[in-house]
Amino acid sequence: MNDSKSPGAQAQTHDVAIVGGGLAGGLIALALHRARPEFRIRVIEGGKTLGGNHRWSWFESDLSQEGKALLEPIRQAAWDEGYEVEFPVYKRVLKTGYRSMSSTDFHEALSRLLPEETLCLGRTATGIDARGVDLEDGSRIPARTVIDCRTFTPSEHLRGGWQVFLGRQMRLPEAHGLERPVIMDASVDQLAPHGNGGAYRFIYVLPLSSHDVFVEDTYYADDPLLDRSALSSRIDAYAREHGWDDSAIVGHESGVLPVLTGGDFSAYQDEVRIPGVVIAGARGGFTHPLTSYTMPVAVENALAIAADADLPGEQLAAMMEARARRHWRKTGFYRLLGRFLFFAADPDKRVRVFQRFYRLRERLIERFYAGNSTGLDRARVLWGNPPVSIPRAITAMFKRGKPLKKTIQSEKTA
Template identity: 60%
Template sequence: MHRSPHSPPPSAPSPASPDSRTEIAIVGGGLAGGLIALALRKRHPEMNVMLIEGQDVLGGNHRWSWFDTDLDAAGTELLAPFRKSEWQGYDVHFPAYSRKLPSIYRSLTSEDFDAALRRELSQQSIHTRRDVASLDSSGVTLTNGTRISARTVIDCRGPGPSKHLTGGWQVFMGRLTRTDRPHGVQKPVIMDARVDQHDAYRFVYVLPLGANELFVEDTYYQDDPVLDRSALSGRLDQYHAQHGWHGEILGGETGILPVITGGDFAAFQAENRIQGVGRAGARGGFVHPLTSYTIPFAVETALAIAEDAELPGEQLAALLETQARRHWARTKFYRSLGSILFGAAEPGERYRVFERFYRLDEMLIERFYAGKSRFAEKARVLIGKPPVSVIKALGALAGTGAPLNAHKETIG
């Protein structure tokens, strides 16, 4: 529930002098880096900022989605420049029941993310197709030898595998299709778990982007970080055929995301630390450990950095590390639920955990995704007849989990 199938056309490399100077260098033009650059532009329009990205476009090939209530007024204002899809209400389907919920749901593609940032930021700010060789507290060195000196460096590159974190994996394949006739889907289907589970918690995610345009994603909460493109593509074909959707495939995406259930966060921070360099996004640990949700945390971090942007780089880096530790502590509840999901539920029965969860109050569900569950809501999630063995749940909570240190794709 994140991402985008669009891929904007390649852009020419941004002009840059052999050596340059900036106040803040942001390395990584994904969601976290792009929003930081935008927040800085809005709060400090006079500040010299460079957003450095190795690919042709900003945001990669993703789709991000969120509930209206995930963001406060400042967060909503930060995302105002982006063209978004929006729906009033969404559906969920499980073997035992279906439910309609009235929440406002929004979605943003990386194509629109890139376009808005190029409108909002100065031409001197965006530097795409710039591969980074190294970075340190005083600047960034590109693979072509160019040195960009900076007062503050913020690392927003995606995280690599880590032996210090434990959990399972969220594996997905999405497809954008222009149907040959109106598809008839009026609202998003956030989870359709009425599908064969294939030894994982499997659900299909559907977004109606137009009368003849659908984004459909097949997602698995599974033990092994393996993405079999052939198998998932075939299952998407089958799901489309079952619903009578036929047409032209416009694009797609795949991903393997960690579902974090525990680990040594201090060791994870040390593993990624470059002295004096700030870290944000997933590299800094600012994610929802169970759902891989990112928008609320990326927005919150961007606004916080803009607030303290005039601090010396090393102080800002230390502040971000402290905020990341607080985020880790704040999200312990979700890691515990992830431990139960992977450690206590049989893979083919994991859907029962979410089937029970989606019977709960609408606002409880929204705050859960935003990582803002209240104490009483956490209790409500746990109270009642559990969908897994209590003994197995206690054992899972006491266990260590599998390290998140490898993933692979297979063509099939």
């Protein structure tokens, strides 16, 4: 499925060239093909497969009917009986349906659904402008519209903390007996894995089949250090506690994601802007600041781009930039909650923030994850017996956090 290197193929102008075959780029390609099947689309991805090595999850209530229809052809794990959370002082089952999709299934579906010549895999873009994409072999893909969906890169203009995680898919010799996902098991100890104080820590568990289970160890930490050895050992310990130690590892993922607490978004847009090029995905600022969820906004952006596919590239770029600014303003409440989490709560006491939150009404929690909290929702989250002291909360409101600098080391493999 790699794009031809022949001069004739390279000379043709495509309707859309998408740089980056992750969730955002892949969904935009799919939405465009569904809406405008006559379009000549190219997805340029440096890896050999779309989506990298990831698992994306979301709540059934996150998506519109049109959004669900877009994802329907892609294989998903589905739990219609809700999910569980567990904290030091209580457990709760919530009824909202839950969904999960692997990058393997994402790649397989898009390879099947998109025309064969769409995917340009194993090819790295070395230059992007409003009229095309330059590749490392010296060839060029000209396009009427260019969409930049490359990965997010930390910036000194954005501030906050980090969500660090390591996940493992295991195949068990005997059935695990789990009925539904455990979105947060925060009954575990709250110490950071590398001995640098505390962090909000929880275990995330997905029963993918009767014998397959996905276990992820996640931290809301002040620094972005991913200590693979420590996190792997903690997953081993969690598996032993549940009788899952005699298992085969069939997959894994890891990541370091920003948890945004503030910043100068206009300056950030100036930093990443390429004149006339559309920017989408996390690079465009399209994430949930506190949870780092991307599926709901990625789906809605893909549908929006497909609906306005006839716009000139420069106009589509301006539309998406304005959409990003609206998203930044809309999600200010979640950045405020992030400041409470990181600056008002002691690291090993951050669990109390989520522990209190999950006692609230189920529909409020649904809207929170979808990024659609109402004014009444926001008041309810902040009202009542706070999990942090009032003076520290007031002080935290005026903090913005550390710059998310590009120079920070984010991985430890020893």
